[in-house]
Amino acid sequence: MAKLPTPQMLMASRPELPKESWLDTKPQFAPGSYCYSEKKETMELLHMPNPHDWDPSAEDWNLPENWEQILCDAFEERLEKHRSLKLFMDICVRCGACADKCHFFLGTNDPKNMPVLRAELLRSLYRRDHTMLGKLLGKKVGARSWDKQVVKELFYYAYQCTECRRCSLFCPYGIDTAEITAIVRELMHEVGLGTHWIMDPVKNCSFTGNHLGIKPHSFKEIVEMLADDCETVTGIRPKTPFNEKGHEILFITPSGDVFADPGIYTFMGYLLLFHELDLDYTFSTYASEGGNFGSFTTFNMAKKLNAKMYAEAERLGVKWILGGECGHMWRVVNQYMATYNGPSPANMVTPKSPITGTVFKNAAATKMVHITEFTADLIRHGKLNLDPSRNDHIITTFHDSCNPARAMGLLEEPRYILKHVCNHFVEMPENTIREQTFCCGAGSGLNTEEIMELRMRSGMPRGNALRYVQQKYGVNHMACVCAIDRATLPPLANYWAPGVNVSGLHELVANALVMKGEAKRTMDLRQEDLPNVDADEAEAEEGR
Amino acid sequence: MQTAKLLANLKDSLTEQWTQAVFASYPEKSLPFLKTQKDPFANPVASMIREAAAVLFDALAGQDMDVEKVKTALDRFVKIRAVQEFTPSQAVGVIYLLKPLLRKQLLPEMQKQLDAYLEVESRVDSLALLAFDMYMTDKERVAEIRVTEIRNQYAQLKRWAQHLNAQAPLGEFAGCGQS
Incomplete structure (x- = not known):
């Protein structure tokens, strides 16, 4: 007669000693x-x-x-x-x-x-x-x-x-x-x-420029919609220059930040910052994806997608490229770009900040500057009027994105900015940050929803460290400088440390940025009420 | 009272044996690492198991344990088991691995107080049920996260489409499908 298995039999996930050697034990899909x-x-x-x-x-x-x-x-x-x-x-x-x-x-x-x-x-x-x-x-x-x-x-x-x-x-x-x-x-x-999640964006980037395959005119319209949102919050509608020749700078950032929440708020941050600086720049619809999905597949595909950056810089005649908050984009730029498609076109020069005059000698070869280097330099020279108290409801920590941290040593700049735009900043444990940072668990083309369980376990070391500072110091926010992080960390935080919000750094910058001629800020870029605004004041502002 | 005293003597041995039993549900090649590295951030899974072991024991001993406190201490443990490749019974059933340990070590001492012993075993059942509820909440959260992520990825596209729809003159769509 058949017997019910004992509880121990049900719970033992493996025999006492595996029968095969480790090389012969095969994965279950x-x-x-x-x-x-x-x-x-x-x-x-x-x-x-x-x-x-x-x-x-x-x-x-x-x-x-x-x-x-x-x-x-x-x-x-x-x-x-x-x-x-x-x-x-x-x-x-x-x-x-x-x-x-x-x-x-x-x-x-x-x-x-x-x-x-x-x-x-x-x-x-x-x-x-x-x-x-x-x-x-x-x-x-x-x-x-x-x-x-x-x-x-x-x-x-x-x-x-x-x-x-x-x-x-x-x-x-x-x-x-x-x-x-x-x-x-x-x-x-x-x-x-x-895999589908990687190859579909590769196809879209190849044929239309951005990872969702949105046609150029529509892409531009979506960006304009974000500029409208900026106006709702600040009273200022930033310009959205596209595919214009003769500017000093070409700005390239991951297209995820144009389509996905909460990345869009970081993108709005860029628009407002550039408007405030009256920066001489343009976007491109052809090179509208900073992230290189090809680098998750093959050398040649990475090279092909990367080529768009210099090609567009040459066509538009810009002097240098400013790059947005992205992860692997910066590994490709700093470690592979010169081999793939270098040297840079003849019209490009070593980047020099038009606002502070700082020459970014570290970018002499690539002609590409990371936005946090650019913004940290602005703050260092006192070029931005910042009111960090607008972010006083936030106790933030900082997640070092793997590639900027380990592939380009970008450790201090983001922290420098964060400390100037937020009054409350707490580090996660030492062996989980800076060079030793733990990955979000879903980079390199793994941020697809069908492997959510895998992502929750691979992202656990990061989630665990976040949970620790949440419980110990009341951290309720995590800033990062990578578009994939902005997509993958919200679910991770939701699972391991519910109640922690995730945002890009430039969302916080724009929230703290006091712009010339702006309306009184009563809400942040997410159009959520700012906690420290006097209710009467806000109403008076609305009625004006 | 006497039960608590007996259990107190067994605390170290029971928590350690249960911890080892849970470790044994992981691949053999990973065991040396799980057992030796103590840093909670360098070896989070072992840290979660040890945290759970301590609170399970206290609850088992019948000390006045607040349910919320037990849940908080079990939270990380159940969360990781819910997303690792275990069946539901393997994931939370490991709590029942306390029973054979109790029967071996505590039962012989309590032959004359079987009622009190059975109470201890019943508390194992309660803890396992509590963990099962938490496990289901975690599983449901993963499903909900998947849906939210899909929605967020295309959030602006949807808004843009609605925007276009609102802008289009009615007549443009009114004729669709009419002969």
């Missing part, structure tokens, strides 16, 4: 843990190799017939092309310094999310074909062969890495695990495997 596959038509339109219909949860992924040859050749080609990859494959001594630094490992406790083991998935394949010992001794020295399950495993873990590079910070050799993930994703694309 459970809903909530994998991204949806891209559409075949999208891949065809983008001329990606081997486009086909497939489903990550299906047994058969419909790989092309000669998939193994394709992958072996593609891997070899990349080992020759990128000296760094070969080095990363060879020099790891498996010391384990990176093992417990990954937010995916901390949140999932899946050993293959230790960066060393995630890289080992590829390194084991490398050993078989590219090392003498591996060729001779095979499995004994950790070498293994390709099979379809290995492909699935590589795909699964390449999309459980946000390329945040926290692990690299702790690696004594400086192995950049993000680049290993990038190569694995690139290999997957060789056999037609990609």
Whole structure:
């Protein structure tokens, strides 16, 4: 007679000792843990190799017939092309310094999310074909062969890495695990495997400029709608220059901030700041996406989308580019742009602030300045009239976005600005900020809703630190300098630290900015009442 | 009163054994890390489990525990279990792993006071039910977050479409679909 399982049997999620070795234990594609596959038509339109219909949860992924040859050749080609990859494959001594630094490992406790083991998935394949010992001794020295399950495993873990590079910070050799993930994703694309959430924006950025594929005239209308909102709040309608030639500056920021809440308020912050400075600038509809979705797929796609920035700077004849609050955009700009599409066009010069005269020598090569460098310099020179008491209802902390923090060392500028526009600022614990910052858990194209459960566990280390300062210091706000953060941190905060609001830095700047000729501010950019405004005063203002 | 005294003697051993039993629900290769790293930010999952262990024990001992206080202390633990790859029974059922521990260590001492012992076991049931409610709230929150995120991503597009609709002269749409 059949027996009911005992409670212990129901609760034990694994046998006492796993039967297989770790390399033979395969991932389960459970809903909530994998991204949806891209559409075949999208891949065809983008001329990606081997486009086909497939489903990550299906047994058969419909790989092309000669998939193994394709992958072996593609891997070899990349080992020759990128000296760094070969080095990363060879020099790891498996010391384990990176093992417990990954937010995916901390949140999932899946050993293959230790960066060393995630890289080992590829390194084991490398050993078989590219090392003498591996060729001779095979499995004994950790070498293994390709099979379809290995492909699935590589795909699964390449999309459980946000390329945040926290692990690299702790690696004594400086192995950049993000680049290993990038190569694995690139290999997957060789056999037609990609995710919808990344490829759809890649297609849209390729054909229309922004990640949602909104046509230029409509994009402009949406920005004008935001300028109208600025007028409602401040009484001043900022200008919205688009595709105009002959300006000094081209401003490029992630298009997410034009479409998504709460990013739009950061965008409104830019509009108001530039208007107040009477900045000589223009937007572009062609280069209207600062974020580079291509960098989540392949080297060539990243290069193609990145090319728009300099191409537009040249066409419009600007002297330099000012870039908005974005994460991976800045890694691409600082670490890859020169190789992809450099040097910058002849009409561009080393950026110089037209307001303060500061020359941004750090941007001499790229000709691109991060908006927080620009604004911090304005504040340093006393060029902005700020009233931080307007943000007095906020006790804020600051989330260092992975790429600006670790790929460009942008640590002080955002804090400098924040301290000038808010009176109450609290840091999260030391081992969760600055270079050691924890990722939002959904960067590098993982901020799609179908993996919300995965995001809540991978973002847990960040959520946990936020919750700590919320409970200890009453923090009710988290500022950040990345559009993906503005999309991913609100859900994360909602789950781990409900009651904490998330915003970009320039939303707070514009709230504190006292503009020339502005109406008395009674509400913030979100059109929520400012708490410190005298009710009679506000009514009198309305009746005027 | 005597139960409380007996339990107090077992506090360290019971909380530690339960903590180890919960650790054992994670992959074996991750165990050394979970067990050794003590920093609450460098090893948050272990910190959540230990926080839960302490409050579970106090509640179990029948000390005057406020339900809200228990819930607050269990919150992080239930939240992480709700989004990790566990079945619902694995996620919150681990609270029942206290029972075999109690039967092994406490029951022999309380053979003559079975009623009092059963009360302790019933408190395990209450705690598990409490955790199950919290688990469901967390799951529902994840579902709600998914919906909100989709809505927020396209918030401005929707507004813009409504804006266009409001601007379009009525006649432009009135003729649609009419022969």
